[in-house]
Amino acid sequence: MLERLVPDDVACAETRAEELDIELFDSERRSLGRAVRKRRLEFIAGRACAREALARLGAPVVAIPSGPQGEPVWPPGLVGSITHCLGYRACAVARSDAVMSVGIDAEPNAPLPDGVLEAVARGRELELVRGSPSATDHARDVDVSRLLFSAKEAIYKAWFPLARRWLGFEDVELSVDLDAGAFEAAVLVPAPTVRGTSLAFFRGRWAVEDGIVCTAVVVPVPGRG
Numbered sequence: 001m002l003e004r005l006v007p008d009d010v011a012c013a014e015t016r017a018e019e020l021d022i023e024l025f026d027s028e029r030r031s032l033g034r035a036v037r038k039r040r041l042e043f044i045a046g047r048a049c050a051r052e053a054l055a056r057l058g059a060p061v062v063a064i065p066s067g068p069q070g071e072p073v074w075p076p077g078l079v080g081s082i083t084h085c086l087g088y089r090a091c092a093v094a095r096s097d098a099v100m101s102v103g104i105d106a107e108p109n110a111p112l113p114d115g116v117l118e119a120v121a122r123g124r125e126l127e128l129v130r131g132s133p134s135a136t137d138h139a140r141d142v143d144v145s146r147l148l149f150s151a152k153e154a155i156y157k158a159w160f161p162l163a164r165r166w167l168g169f170e171d172v173e174l175s176v177d178l179d180a181g182a183f184e185a186a187v188l189v190p191a192p193t194v195r196g197t198s199l200a201f202f203r204g205r206w207a208v209e210d211g212i213v214c215t216a217v218v219v220p221v222p223g224r225g
Contacts, residue, residue, distance in 0.1 A: 002090050002104065005205040005216035009098040009224075013052035014090035020048040025063030032066075042089070046072075046082040049091035053080070057093055071160060081157045088212045100195060100219040103157030103204075107150040109143050109213045117145045120152065120169045128176060142208040147215070148174055151183050154215040155202050159187075162194045162219070181206050183215075196222045 080093035191200040204217035
């Protein structure tokens, strides 16, 4: 599913397995610390996907520890993103001379818990959720509230490694194409320009399959996207 959402410059790996057995690097074990079993399983499966994605990219398999905000820390020359939810784990990785940043997110294709939508969506986004039953057959396959949540998570994951600062749900306004499986996002707070690219606008793609909503945002190097 993930490979359909990203360009050829990005290598992907995904799994439905809840438990994978790999030996973590020392720095990864330190990042994991004394996490509970659920977190340990998520972390290990995410790093297993990262190793597979790195191998597909032709890059060395190396440690991917966590940064101060829990983000994966990639070695120089690489960018990437890891996601996990119940029943799905995935990683996307690329070389930094082709892609500036990548953000992926996966969520169960089910309505958000009570009270969460109001924190995630506003204005036209809420209208999209309320109007979704009248959309096309393809659109009815996805829970739009969860799609909005996932898209904003993917945007944040693409934003943070470049901007190095927080971006809230309320700081992004989405426009979603339910037929084309695409979305666009305007950042509503002052956004930096990095390597000649303004971070005030993002494009992404989404898909739903076997109960999972997956979103991806790729920021290409100027002149390549």
